[in-house]
Amino acid sequence: MKSQNRTEIPNSLHEHWMPFTSNKDFKKDPRLITEAKGVYLKDHKGRTQIDASSGLFCNPLGHGRKEIIEAITKQLETLDYVQPFQQGFGGSFELATKIAKHTPGNLNQIFYTICGSTAVETALKICIAYHKARGHGQRFRFVGRERAYHGMNIGATSVGGMINNVKTFASILMPGVVHMRHTHLPEHKFVKGQPETGKELADDLDRIALNFGSENIAACIVEPISGSTGTLVPPKGYLKRLREICDKHDILLIFDEVITGWGRTGSSFAAKEYGVTPDLMTMAKATTNGIVPMGVVAVKEEIYDTIINASPDGVIELFHGYTYSGIPVAVAAALAVQDIFEKEDIFKRAKNLSSYFLDGLFSLKDIDCIENIRGYGLMGGIDIKKSDRPGKAGFLTYKKCYEAGVNFKATGDCLIIAPPFISEKKHIDEMIDKLRQGITAYSKLK
Numbered sequence: 001m002k003s004q005n006r007t008e009i010p011n012s013l014h015e016h017w018m019p020f021t022s023n024k025d026f027k028k029d030p031r032l033i034t035e036a037k038g039v040y041l042k043d044h045k046g047r048t049q050i051d052a053s054s055g056l057f058c059n060p061l062g063h064g065r066k067e068i069i070e071a072i073t074k075q076l077e078t079l080d081y082v083q084p085f086q087q088g089f090g091g092s093f094e095l096a097t098k099i100a101k102h103t104p105g106n107l108n109q110i111f112y113t114i115c116g117s118t119a120v121e122t123a124l125k126i127c128i129a130y131h132k133a134r135g136h137g138q139r140f141r142f143v144g145r146e147r148a149y150h151g152m153n154i155g156a157t158s159v160g161g162m163i164n165n166v167k168t169f170a171s172i173l174m175p176g177v178v179h180m181r182h183t184h185l186p187e188h189k190f191v192k193g194q195p196e197t198g199k200e201l202a203d204d205l206d207r208i209a210l211n212f213g214s215e216n217i218a219a220c221i222v223e224p225i226s227g228s229t230g231t232l233v234p235p236k237g238y239l240k241r242l243r244e245i246c247d248k249h250d251i252l253l254i255f256d257e258v259i260t261g262w263g264r265t266g267s268s269f270a271a272k273e274y275g276v277t278p279d280l281m282t283m284a285k286a287t288t289n290g291i292v293p294m295g296v297v298a299v300k301e302e303i304y305d306t307i308i309n310a311s312p313d314g315v316i317e318l319f320h321g322y323t324y325s326g327i328p329v330a331v332a333a334a335l336a337v338q339d340i341f342e343k344e345d346i347f348k349r350a351k352n353l354s355s356y357f358l359d360g361l362f363s364l365k366d367i368d369c370i371e372n373i374r375g376y377g378l379m380g381g382i383d384i385k386k387s388d389r390p391g392k393a394g395f396l397t398y399k400k401c402y403e404a405g406v407n408f409k410a411t412g413d414c415l416i417i418a419p420p421f422i423s424e425k426k427h428i429d430e431m432i433d434k435l436r437q438g439i440t441a442y443s444k445l446k
């Protein structure tokens with residue numbers, strides 16, 4: 001292949017070891033995306049796909065946004081890199097101020113990372129540093145939740161709860177992590193929005209605090225809506241109850257908003273949507289519309305002050321950071337994204353589209369191979385009935401849907417649907433029609 005022409009199939013697919021992919025399957029029948037514009041993708045066979053998951057939930061503003069491309073280009077022409085340790089540039093401060101305007105409560109201190117995984121890792125470390133600065137160095141335990149996804153570093157993997165992601169690496173996971181039960185109950189089948197039952201599952205944290213000693217627990221981390229496992233919407237009152245238990249035991253509460261952040265629920269953050277303020281919050285993905293990697297941790301002012309004031313003047317207060325923490329190109333993309341959020345009132349747009357999307361999603365209920373459907377805001381999960389081994393039905397359905405012209409992410413036997421916020425009703429209709437075609441084609445395979 002000519003090196004500049006990235007639209008042809010390369011001579012060899014062998015060397016690139018693809019992440020979270022069945023490499024054997026892919027290399028026999030590749031799906032190479034060659035173009036992306038608005039809510040559409042084109043593949044190497046010239047087929048058009050509607051993007052029903054906003055990439056990996058990271059392109060809510062659609063693809064090929066000129067404003068972002070121009071901002072990045074301009075930034076790179078003037079200042080391509082600044083080392084982020086003991087130096088800085090104006091943009092990252094401007095962005096932090098903008099982000100802090102959207103975060104709930106006083107989560108006004110903004111730490112930049114490279115991606116969602118490093119945001120989670122950073123949040124865990126900040127919790128430890130905070131407790132240590134208060135003389136509570138014994139608080140080393142973290143509480144995660146079954147079916148959680150927080151990314152793939154060791155810390156993030158340890159607090160995560162998706163079995164395939166942890167079982168190979170069990171021997172190297174972080175010590176001291178305990179998991180609460182997930183919130184998906186059998187009676188939550190085909191429930192649109194928040195289930196009425198299950199709030200008491202938050203009491204798992206209370207039990208863990210009693211069993212392991214609350215004085216040893218640093219923080220509890222949850223995704224307000226569990227995304228990657230297939231959109232598990234929190235039962236009514238669950239997050240509020242978690243907050244109360246954290247307060248009772250002086251445990252910090254981290255909301256991982258890497259998917260739910262920046263409008264996915266119809267509010268800027270799920271924390272605001274559900275009226276529960278955590279102590280720390282992570283974000284990534286939509287922060288730059290997925291175009292340049294960037295992660296963010298928003299932290300309560302008291303936590304920042306405690307850590308900063310625990311060190312003498314002139315000393316680094318937190319020995320943590322990344323070469324690519326808040327680099328100019330990521331900041332330029334994020335600032336352009338902030339402008340679009342504001343100009344296009346984008347969170348409201350997502351909120352207004354939600355009921356149309358959820359009605360469309362739940363209209364698929366009659367297809368016989370569908371086990372369950374869930375959804376909130378512009379996030380949905382469709383469980384396909386299991387076949388002879390876990391994940392097979394989901395993957396085959398994903399491929400049939402791809403053939404039908406709709407692209408999304410499947411995890412195990414769940415199809416995760418998360419349309420771009422700029423979708424119009426006609427795009428939602430197209431996604432739902434093509435999902436029906438693809439899922440029906442899978443059900444005929446059996």
Ligand SMILES: Cc1ncc(COP(=O)(O)O)c(C=O)c1O
Binds near residue numbers: 115256258259284
């Ligand atoms: C809730 C959540 N946290 C963390 C991550 C990890 O993000 P990244 O893949 O950018 O490291 C993800 C990725 O999907 C996520 O959904």
